[in-house]
Amino acid sequence: MPARPKRRKKHFKKGFVPVLWSTLIATSIVLLGLLAFYVYYLDGVVREKFEGRRWAVPAKVYARPVELYPGLPISAEQLEQELHVAGYRKCLEADNCVPGGYLRNPRGFLVITRQFDHGDGSELSRRLSVNFSGGIISKVDDLKSGRTLDVVRLDPALIGSINPRRHEDRLLLKREDLPDSLILTLYAVEDRNFPQHFGIDPKGILRAGWANLRAGKTVQGGSTLTQQLAKNFFLSSERTLWRKFNEAVMALLLEWHYDKNEILTAYANEIYLGQDGDRAIHGFGLASQFYFHRELEFLDPEQIALLVGMVRGPSYYDPRRHPERSTDRRQRVLEIMKEEGIIDSTGFQKAAAKPLLDTEKNRHGFNRFPAFLDLVRRQLRRDYKEEDLAAEGLKIFTTLSPLVQVEAEKALTGTLAKLESQRSRKGIEGSVVVTDRNTGEVLGLVGGRESRFGAFNRALDAKRPIGSLVKPAVYLAALEKGYTLASVVDDSRLSMRNPDGSSWEPKNFDRQEHGAVPLFQSLAYSYNLATVKLGMAIGIENVVEVLERLGAPQSVPPYPSVLLGAVPMTPIEVCQMYQTLTTDGFYTPLRAIRRVLDSENRILTKFPLSVEQRFDSTDIFLVNTALKEVVNQGTAASLTRYMPSGVELAGKTGTSDDLRDSWFAGFGGDLLAVVWLGKDDNSPAGLTGASGALVVWGTMMRALGIQPLRLAEPAGIEWARVSGAGGEVLLPFRRGTAPVVSWRPKADNGRPGEAPLPGRKNVFRRLMDLIF
Amino acid sequence: MVKNKEQLTRVICMIVLVMVGAIIGGCAVRKLSPPPLVRTREMPPAAASLLAEAETALEKGDAARAETYLERAIRIDPEGPVLWSALAQVKYKREQYPQAIQMALKSNANAAGDSGLRRKNWFLMEEAYLQMGDGRKAREARDNAMKEDGG
Numbered sequence: 028m029p030a031r032p033k034r035r036k037k038h039f040k041k042g043f044v045p046v047l048w049s050t051l052i053a054t055s056i057v058l059l060g061l062l063a064f065y066v067y068y069l070d071g072v073v074r075e076k077f078e079g080r081r082w083a084v085p086a087k088v089y090a091r092p093v094e095l096y097p098g099l100p101i102s103a104e105q106l107e108q109e110l111h112v113a114g115y116r117k118c119l120e121a122d123n124c125v126p127g128g129y130l131r132n133p134r135g136f137l138v139i140t141r142q143f144d145h146g147d148g149s150e151l152s153r154r155l156s157v158n159f160s161g162g163i164i165s166k167v168d169d170l171k172s173g174r175t176l177d178v179v180r181l182d183p184a185l186i187g188s189i190n191p192r193r194h195e196d197r198l199l200l201k202r203e204d205l206p207d208s209l210i211l212t213l214y215a216v217e218d219r220n221f222p223q224h225f226g227i228d229p230k231g232i233l234r235a236g237w238a239n240l241r242a243g244k245t246v247q248g249g250s251t252l253t254q255q256l257a258k259n260f261f262l263s264s265e266r267t268l269w270r271k272f273n274e275a276v277m278a279l280l281l282e283w284h285y286d287k288n289e290i291l292t293a294y295a296n297e298i299y300l301g302q303d304g305d306r307a308i309h310g311f312g313l314a315s316q317f318y319f320h321r322e323l324e325f326l327d328p329e330q331i332a333l334l335v336g337m338v339r340g341p342s343y344y345d346p347r348r349h350p351e352r353s354t355d356r357r358q359r360v361l362e363i364m365k366e367e368g369i370i371d372s373t374g375f376q377k378a379a380a381k382p383l384l385d386t387e388k389n390r391h392g393f394n395r396f397p398a399f400l401d402l403v404r405r406q407l408r409r410d411y412k413e414e415d416l417a418a419e420g421l422k423i424f425t426t427l428s429p430l431v432q433v434e435a436e437k438a439l440t441g442t443l444a445k446l447e448s449q450r451s452r453k454g455i456e457g458s459v460v461v462t463d464r465n466t467g468e469v470l471g472l473v474g475g476r477e478s479r480f481g482a483f484n485r486a487l488d489a490k491r492p493i494g495s496l497v498k499p500a501v502y503l504a505a506l507e508k509g510y511t512l513a514s515v516v517d518d519s520r521l522s523m524r525n526p527d528g529s530s531w532e533p534k535n536f537d538r539q540e541h542g543a544v545p546l547f548q549s550l551a552y553s554y555n556l557a558t559v560k561l562g563m564a565i566g567i568e569n570v571v572e573v574l575e576r577l578g579a580p581q582s583v584p585p586y587p588s589v590l591l592g593a594v595p596m597t598p599i600e601v602c603q604m605y606q607t608l609t610t611d612g613f614y615t616p617l618r619a620i621r622r623v624l625d626s627e628n629r630i631l632t633k634f635p636l637s638v639e640q641r642f643d644s645t646d647i648f649l650v651n652t653a654l655k656e657v658v659n660q661g662t663a664a665s666l667t668r669y670m671p672s673g674v675e676l677a678g679k680t681g682t683s684d685d686l687r688d689s690w691f692a693g694f695g696g697d698l699l700a701v702v703w704l705g706k707d708d709n710s711p712a713g714l715t716g717a718s719g720a721l722v723v724w725g726t727m728m729r730a731l732g733i734q735p736l737r738l739a740e741p742a743g744i745e746w747a748r749v750s751g752a753g754g755e756v757l758l759p760f761r762r763g764t765a766p767v768v769s770w771r772p773k774a775d776n777g778r779p780g781e782a783p784l785p786g787r788k789n790v791f792r793r794l795m796d797l798i799f
Numbered sequence: 800m801v802k803n804k805e806q807l808t809r810v811i812c813m814i815v816l817v818m819v820g821a822i823i824g825g826c827a828v829r830k831l832s833p834p835p836l837v838r839t840r841e842m843p844p845a846a847a848s849l850l851a852e853a854e855t856a857l858e859k860g861d862a863a864r865a866e867t868y869l870e871r872a873i874r875i876d877p878e879g880p881v882l883w884s885a886l887a888q889v890k891y892k893r894e895q896y897p898q899a900i901q902m903a904l905k906s907n908a909n910a911a912g913d914s915g916l917r918r919k920n921w922f923l924m925e926e927a928y929l930q931m932g933d934g935r936k937a938r939e940a941r942d943n944a945m946k947e948d949g950g
Contacts, residue, residue, distance in 0.1 A: 096845030096875065147867040177848035178875070465877030466870075611908045613901070633863075636870050636886075638901045644908045697877075739878055742911045 066276060073257070073280045077293060084199045084420035084626065088403055089183040090427040091468070091621070092145065095157055096178040099164045100732060105430055106136060106157070112395075112429035113184035114320035125325040126152045135159045137170075141322065143182035144628040146424065150180050162732070184429055185316070187400045189407070189416045198312035199420060199626075202292045206324050208369055209311065210291070212335045215367045216360055218252045222287060226253045226278035248339070253278040255338075256294045300334065301341045308341075318346065318384060328370050329378035332360040346383045354383055398474030399427050401484050402599075402619045410632055411623075420626030426468035426619055428461075431698070431731060435459045435471040436478060438727035443476060443704070446719065455712050457704040457723065458485035460602040464699045466636055467606050467615035472599070483707070490595040491688045491705060494681035495553045495662075495716065497574070497592035499608060499650055501562045502550050504573040506646045508565045512547040512653055512758045513749045513766045518557035523587050533559055533591055536682070536715075547653040547758060548751035551661030553680065555591055562590035576641045578603040578614055592681060601692060602701040608651060609694045611739065612642030644741045645761055651677055651738050652759055660753030662717055663693070669725030674735045678724070680716030687711050689719030696734030700724055846876035853885060862892045880910035884920055896927040903927075918947040 093109050101109075110129050115138070117131075118124035126141040135158040142152040154170040167176045214221050220228045232249035250258070257277035258270075281290055299307060300314035308317050311334060315323040319330050326334075336356035337344045346353040358379060365375040403425055407416060415421065439457050447453060461471040474484035483489070505514070518541040523531045533555045535541070541554055549557040562570050567585040574583055580600050583589055596604075599617065607614045615638050623632040654677035657663045662680045670676065678693025689704040689712060702720040705712045712719065740759070747765035748755050760766075842850070853868035869886045876882060883906035890899035903920040910916045921944030928937035 094845070094871065094875065096843070098843050098845065147864060178845035178871075180871075463874070463877075466874060468874075611905070613905055613908070635866065636873065637898055638905050640901060640904045640908075739909050740911060741908065 066280070069273065069276050070280050073277050074284065077281065077285065085188040086407075086416045086419070086421035086423055087185060087198075088187040088189060088400060088423045088425060090186050090425060090429050091470075092143075092183040093181045094178055095155070095164060095167050095181065096176075097164055097166055100162060100734065101164060102162055102732070103131065103135065103159050105732075107131065108433065109181075109184075109430055110136075110138065112186075112433075113182065114316060116320050124154075125321070127321045127325065135164075138181070140179075141182040144624075145180065145183075146422070146622055146624040146628055146630045150182065153179065155179065183424070186396055186425070186427060186429070189400075189404060189423070198310060198316060200292065200296055200310065200312040200323065202288045204312070204323060205292070205295055206326070206331075208328065208364075209295075209323070209326070209331050209335070211367065211369050212331055212360065212364055213252070213338075215363050215369070216335050217248075217255070217338060218250075221252050221291075224251055224253075224282075226280075226282035227251060227275050250274070251278060252294050253281050253290055256290060256297055257281060259297045259299065298338060299341055300337055301345060327378065327381065328364060328374055329357060329361065329381045332357045332364060332378065333383065336360040350383055357383070395478075396427065396429075396432050396472075397479055397482065398484050398486060399425070399432060399469070399472045399619070401474065402469065402472055402487060405487070406619050407623075421631070422624040422626075422628070424621045424624070426463075426470060426621060428470040431461050432471035432473075434727050434730045435461055435473050435700075438723050438730065439473050439702075440476050442719075442723045442726055446714070446722070450713065452713055454706055454708075455704055455714070455719075456485060456707055457702065457720075458489065458598050459700060459702050459723065459727070460486050460598045461698060461700040461727075462602060462606060462617060464606075464609045464694050464697055467610070467617045468621075469599075469617055469619045470698070472619075485703065486598045488597060489703070489705075489707075490597050491703060491709075492593055492683040493596050493601055494592040494683040494688060494690055495555075496601055496605075496679055496681035496690050496692050497589065497594060498550055498553060498558055499654060499679060500574045500577060500604070501558055501565075501570050501590055502546065502653060503577075503608075503642070503646060503650045504569045505546065505561055505565050506649050507573070507643070508569065510546055510561075510565075511760055511764050511766070512545065512649055513747070513760070514546045515543050516546050516549050516554075516557040516561050518542060518544050518549060518554045518560075521556060521559060523559075523563075525588075526586065531587060541752075545749055545751050547656055547749070547756075548661075548753075550650075550653045551656040551659075552752060553657075553662045559587060559590050563587065574604070576614070577605075577607045592683065598701045598703045601690070601703075602699065605692045605694065605699055605701060607641060608647060608654070609699045610638065611644045611741075612640060612647035613638040614641045615639075644739075645743065648738055648741055648744065649759060649761070654679060655736065655738075656751075656753075656756065658693070659756075660751075663691070663721055665717055666693070666721060666725050669729045670733075674733065676728075676733070676736055677738075678721075680721060682715045685711045686713050686715060689714035690716050691720035691724045693721075693724055693728075695728065695736045698728065698731065698733050700727065702727075842879055842881065843876050846872040846879055846882060849875070850882060850885060853889070857889065857892065862889050865889045866893070878909045880906045880913060880916055882906075883909065884916055884923075887920065887923055891923060891927055891930075894930070896931045899927045900924050914947040918944045921947065 090112070093113075107129075115127055115129050118128040121130055121137055124130060124137065124139045126139050128139050130137040135156065138155045138157060140150065140153045140155060143150050156168040156170055157164060158166040167179055168174070169176055169179075218228065218231065220231055224231070228249070228251045231251065235249035254274045257274045296310040296312070298311070299309055300311070301308040301317065303317060308314050312323055314334055315321060315326055315330075318333070319326060333346060333353065336353070336359065339356070343349065344353045344356045361370070361375055361378055364370045365372060370378065403423060407423065411421075439459055443455055443457055447455060456475050457473075458475060459471065459473040460469065462469050472486050474486045475482055518535070520540055521533070525531050535555050536553065540556060541552075544554065544557060546561070549561070567587060567589060570590060571583045571585050574594070579594070579596065580603075583594050586593070603617050606617060615636075618634050620634050622630050622634065625631050655675060657680070658666050658676045658678055663678050666676060666678065674695065676693055676695045678691060681690030681692070682688065687705055687709055690702070692699075692701045694700070702723045704714055704719040704723065714720075743762040744759045745762050745765045746757050746759055749758050749766065849868045849872035853865040853872065856862075856865040856868060866886065866889045869882055869889060872882050873879070873886065883902050887899050887902035887906060890896075890902055903924045906920050907917050910920070921940045925937045925940040925944065928934075928940055
């Protein structure tokens with residue numbers, strides 16, 4: 028027993044160091060194991076981020092491309108505006124004009140287009156001479172080939188991207204897209220040893236440390252490009268040693284897995300370079316577009332210097348918010364570029380003298396039209412998953428005409444401001460939908476006075492009673508039942524029972540009764556009493572059926588009040604109905620998207636033009652002629668104030684009870700537009716269709732130079748003069764139904780609701796029929 | 800009775816008048832056709848050029864591309880009945896028969912003055928209806944085609 032303590036002591040003496048060692052070794056092994064596990068974890072993160080993020084490119088949304096051809100009615104100012112929205116820049120001289128540049132000359136334009144793949148064929152970059160004469164394009168020449176072109180398609184304006192999850196955006200570049208001057212400058216400024224080091228650069232750290240020590244503050248960073256890339260993988264920007272450690276490990280791992288070119292490309296696409304509202308600008312490609320509206324490859328040295336200089340602190344050196352700091356920084360980078368021989372001293376002097384950014388106002392179209400993008404998103408959601416839109420690099424080709432959109436916005440906000448100042452009204456809102464009269468493509472959409480993402484989109488979501496905009500459906504139903512434009516209708520007092528037992532006594536807007544009037548006049552002057560009587564005579568269910576065929580969205584209840592527009596609809600739904608009128612009775616679904624391309628420019632989905640004949644083109648021709656009379660002499664006569672003489676248009680005003688809603692729907696040869704004005708809380712806005720919505724419509728269409736309406740006359744039409752309130756007018760009739768003698772209104776001679784059908788033919792016509 | 804006589808007299812007068820007119824004019828007496836309701840329209844060169852591209856694409860069997868060219872042409876010249884007729888043919892080639900018929904109808908709606916084109920469109924509709932197995936509609940289309948003169 029006594030030996031035991033001794034042995035124990037001996038053991039203690041002998042074993043202390045080994046135990047310490049073994050503990051140390053064990054701890055080290057555990058720590059190393061943990062470290063290995065952690066590195067393994069980081070490796071997973073690095074690989075996932077690198078592989079995954081390389082391809083996370085949000086869907087890009089483009090406006091419709093401008094087609095230039097002789098005969099295109101567009102002014103030089105309008106073309107210049109189109110070019111600006113598409114990110115084109117005015118060149119200083121013709122010789123230095125690069126793709127994405129233009130120059131105005133006395134005859135027209137020099138435009139250097141950018142190469143672009145439209146999915147149905149690639150348009151090469153061209154040097155175009157575009158000549159104007161008398162408000163139209165007279166000639167388009169390709170200056171490279173010397174050929175005169177029949178038609179040429181420009182690269183479209185990028186109007187937005189779809190990235191619902193993170194508010195990040197980038198334009199993905201490949202290694203060969205990165206210009207040498209950018210890469211050399213980047214190395215010189217940020218990471219001299221990038222081609223040689225293994226992720227971290229001890230020499231660089233020492234050099235930076237020494238420089239900082241001498242300066243007494245941080246003047247250089249020791250982080251390699253690889254470390255900076257790793258840093259971007261974290262969302263937080265805390266500056267701790269632990270994070271530095273993580274960055275270093277990840278940088279080593281990145282270099283282990285990927286080659287320098289891959290890392291450089293990822294860096295160029297990942298680097299954060301500024302903020303545009305809630306959109307973060309990532310990568311040199313997007314930054315080049317964002318700050319200079321041109322492709323990276325066409326940047327001048329001072330522009331490269333600005334971007335590379337911003338890497339250090341995009342908000343600190345933001346050229347828009349802090350131009351002095353930004354200029355100093357650019358100057359420093361330009362000096363480095365000169366020292367490194369990337370530019371010579373003349374180049375340096377020229378570059379240093381250039382302005383920081385374009386002096387001209389930023390007028391590009393990116394994310395400028397949120398209400399239209401909202402429509403595009405909704406249409407896309409039917410076919411695509413959100414994550415595909417966010418990450419697959421899809422290209423969405425829309426129907427938006429930036430020109431139309433801009434004028435629609437201007438007309439709405441301008442008119443509302445004027446209306447409010449004139450009569451001390453407040454809080455009036457409005458919306459506008461403009462489509463191509465013939466194809467149903469949505470060219471512009473304004474959801475309200477405020478244009479921002481997430482704002483209430485009245486064009487799509489505000490359902491309001493359409494008032495008299497319903498009337499063309501009533502008259503169309505009557506024409507289908509054999510009435511003619513000269514049929515007599517009775518505009519006199521009436522009283523009806525509602526389904527709930529209450530009585531309904533509609534009134535005319537002017538509180539008058541007009542007695543027996545010809546049908547076209549009743550529509551032109553929007554007589555309520557005559558319309559209700561006509562609707563009741565032909566049957567409300569027939570009117571409802573016509574509404575549905577026109578494209579009214581929901582089943583409309585067949586109440587008499589429907590005849591005066593007690594049907595709530597959104598502006599875009601109204602537009603769909605009128606589209607059927609403008610397209611000769613062919614229902615033409617409204618479209619905001621033409622096609623969707625994948626990242627390799629293959630067409631994934633096409634939304635082709637489609638039509639469906641739902642009305643006889645003669646009936647439509649007749650009702651459209653009456654809608655022309657609305658503008659010629661009726662409730663929309665004030666429209667002529669906005670138009671040059673001789674521009675014939677058709678349209679319809681609409682006003683709901685107590686002046687709550689002011690509507691105008693109208694069309695010319697090329698455009699159809701529906702305008703709504705009113706208050707969000709549905710209180711009276713104090714505007715009629717003519718004093719409100721029509722003013723917006725007229726202002727917009729004057730600016731756009733709407734084309735006159737020439738209705739295509741179908742076969743089998745005859746013409747006759749008919750007298751109405753506005754004098755005698757020449758009206759079309761289905762052959763054999765024209766009245767013999769012009770109908771003249773006399774007191775009490777009308778036999779309401781009775782159509783002179785078939786019209787008695789005069790003797791001469793009968794003879795002609797006999798002979799021929 | 801009196802009325803009939805009066806009418807007859809007028810008819811005879813009219814016939815005489817017309818014949819005299821024709822003889823004075825030195826023309827062979829033939830059925831006078833009314834002036835075309837729509838002036839034969841000229842296609843803008845831009846649309847004509849795209850139509851030519853569409854035809855080339857169609858010859859190469861690329862109906863999808865032809866369709867894109869025609870849609871572009873129609874945006875430039877939306878009332879050009881020849882373009883809609885060509886689009887009808889493309890839809891037919893792509894076996895989209897209901898749309899082929901609709902495009903042909905649309906062409907007809909804009910071709911009031913061109914009975915030759917209308918006739919061609921009706922025949923295309925006949926074919927499309929046959930493909931859809933609708934014999935009755937096909938016959939109707941054929942009848943309509945035969946009614947167009949100038950064929």
